[in-house]
Amino acid sequence: MKIATYNVNGINSRLPVLLRWLEEAKPDVACLQELKTPQEKFPEEAILNAGYKAIWHGQKSWNGVAILTRNLEIQEVRRALPGDSEDLHSRYIEAIVNGITIGCLYLPNGNPAPGPKFDYKLQWFDRLIAHAGELYKSGAPVVLTGDYNVMPTDIDAYKPERWVKDALFLPETRAAFHKLIDQGWMDAVRTLHPNEVIYTFWDYFRDAYGRNAGIRIDHFLLSEPLKSKLKSCGVNRDVRGWEKTSDHAPVWIELNL
């Protein structure tokens, strides 16, 4: 079973790239972030025609998450993190697919830091940690994937010294990520490739992709029952080089179920 995550940076302006990637990569499950579309303008018909069912949580202008499946039933569980009914950002959607709980998340960016946006990032992170803890303890097979907006360690950033005051790399942010990992989760990509330079985002500026000046911020976390099932993983790096592409590249894992 192949599961992918892809921050599309606007699903409607990204539609040709998204459809081409689905056709070429053929993930069984695709978790999407940054739809940047209201609920009613999600391109459901084009996605259905490409062979995928979808559930999504849209929002005007910003955020937005979706889970797509090919030839698999999808049962939605929730479409927000517990813990703050006032939080209206569309940043989390969770479903059960093929017996696996899949959480698709778009963690807040948090810049500029310090400030209210960074406070919101850390608060959202706390709610994710609380919810993830419940999921992990349940013993169910769970995949928590998406755009975490965190580089976990120095190896995950081109010139990490340039990111030390950035919300994606500040000590509080990394500490929150490691608190989450310490519940027992496996960082799938880093576990299979412990020393490799792997990036999932390259800035649009200054030919960052051409220079491979990237960062690794899109992650797959696996709960206990899935750790022994992880077969392979990777980044569809070439997608970042396509015309009218996102600033993120898709990331995928293959599970031997």
Add this chain to the structure above:
DNA sequence: ATGGCAACTTCCAGTTGA
């Protein structure tokens, strides 16, 4: 240290992203 790019909105300049 700065600003470079892209997508959004609703009227082309301001905001957000990472």
